[in-house]
Amino acid sequence: TYINTSNITYNEETNVVEFAEGSKINVNDTNILVDRGVIDYDKNTIEIFGNFYLYQGLNILSGRDLVGNTRLTNFSANEVSYIYNNDLKIDSDFVERSEDVIYFYNNFLTPCELDGYFNCPTWSLRIDETRYNINKDKFNHYDTFIQIADTKVFYLPYFSHYGAKAPRQKGFITPTLEYSIGGDLGVITPYYLPLNIDSDIVFKPTIFFDNNI
Numbered sequence: 001t002y003i004n005t006s007n008i009t010y011n012e013e014t015n016v017v018e019f020a021e022g023s024k025i026n027v028n029d030t031n032i033l034v035d036r037g038v039i040d041y042d043k044n045t046i047e048i049f050g051n052f053y054l055y056q057g058l059n060i061l062s063g064r065d066l067v068g069n070t071r072l073t074n075f076s077a078n079e080v081s082y083i084y085n086n087d088l089k090i091d092s093d094f095v096e097r098s099e100d101v102i103y104f105y106n107n108f109l110t111p112c113e114l115d116g117y118f119n120c121p122t123w124s125l126r127i128d129e130t131r132y133n134i135n136k137d138k139f140n141h142y143d144t145f146i147q148i149a150d151t152k153v154f155y156l157p158y159f160s161h162y163g164a165k166a167p168r169q170k171g172f173i174t175p176t177l178e179y180s181i182g183g184d185l186g187v188i189t190p191y192y193l194p195l196n197i198d199s200d201i202v203f204k205p206t207i208f209f210d211n212n213i
Contacts, residue, residue: 001039001070002026015041021050030056030072044069052077058085063095073099080104085164087111090130104130109141123148137163168194173202184208 007020017039019025025032035050048066055061060083068075075097082090082104092107110124128143140160145152162169170193178186191203 017041027070027072030054032072034066039070041070046070046072046075048077059083061095068097073097083112087164092130100134102132102134104132108147126152137165139163168192168200170194178206184210 003017003019003023003025005019005023008023009018010016019034019037019039021035023034023037025034025037031054032048033053034048035052037046037048037052039046046066046068051062051064052066053060053062054066054072061077061080063077063080066075066077077095078093080090080092080095082092082095082102084090088109089112090104090107090109092104094105096103096105105128107127107130108124109127109130124147125141126145126147127141130142131140132138133140138160139162140158141156142158144156144159146154146156171191173190173192175190176188178188186206186208188204188206191205192200193203194200
């Protein structure tokens with residue numbers, strides 16, 4: 001753990017560090033700017049009092065009153081805003097992280113472009129719970145209302161989508177019908193197979209139906 005602060009106190013007997021407002025903490029590839037906090041290395045806990053601003057790559061999480069382990073792989077916080085890859089924004093009343101999954105509760109989600117300021121549309125998704133799997137780069141949303149301004153217009157009990165960094169998934173894609181005058185009806189069932197980041201193969205087997213099926 002690297003701490004940059006104007007005022008710090010360390011208790012050697014309890015192995016506890018207290019740091020002042022405006023402190024900057026670096027843990028592996030995670031950086032966090034905090035109001036005030038305490039790290040207890042014996043109990044493996046970190047507690048932030050007041051506001052914090054956490055960033056990791058292009059992802060930014062800000063909020064209040066964070067409590068977690070010293071590696072920040074498990075934590076909870078209140079009144080958070082999460083910016084994903086500079087183009088997706090989640091405002092949530094409460095957030096929890098458990099290893100590779102982040103849970104957002106009572107949140108609003110909307111696509112936004114972050115270019116010095118927020119450029120967000122007037123519509124958003126009002127969601128009871130969102131689960132984001134970091135390794136799979138996949139979002140699962142439960143009990144969702146599509147909302148325009150302050151008006152709910154459509155309900156979705158569940159839907160999911162991948163993020164911009166998710167690996168491509170192999171599998172069958174949308175089938176199509178093939179028909180020619182005087183010929184047999186055919187159904188094309190394409191199968192998509194990604195090989196690496198810039199190469200893939202699409203197999204297109206066709207099933208033909210004659211007059212006798």
